[in-house]
Amino acid sequence: MQGLHLCADLSGVRADLPEMLDPAALQAICVAAVAQAGLGAVAELFHRFVPAPGETQSGITGVVLLAESHLAVHTWPELGGVTLDVYVCNMGQDNSSRAQALMARLISAFAPEQVQQQALQRGGLAQI
Template structure:
């Protein structure tokens, strides 16, 4: 069991992007990038939160269950922030390049001003 766990905190994202508050926009991006990098989505769940009192925007949480592990995103348009969690593992091969490609394919879509990223080798 070998795996690469990547996390990123994005700040200064464009709050008006559909990805920040629209479930379908975020879902389509995630599934497109997952397929593009050669990973297999086996399940998904995306949820838009109700705006807090006094707020006009609310974020989305999305999870794509992968045959190789998972992708999770959380958006906060009111804070112009996004967190991304990618964990990709496989018993028979190193999928580290696919994990990095997945992260690299997602981050620019949010147009962040800053990205704080970390890597953890697992297993």
């Protein structure tokens, strides 16, 4: 098992973006970005949380299962934050450039003021 795991923490995202509050809007941009990156979506689930008492906004958690692995997105409109998680397996072919393209498309869609990114090469037998 070999793969690339990308993570990004976005801050300074406009809270009124439809993708921050509407599960259908977030799902649409995620599924489109997956297709544009050349990856295969096999299932999706997007859930909006109920606002806490006294709050007017709440975030969304969304997952797109990929033939190659997964995309996970979490929005916090009340904080102007988004976390992105893209993992692709590299069995049969190297999907690293597709993972990077997917991450870039999603970061661009949210237009954050700040981005913090990490990449982890996964594979081999790890000992704990």
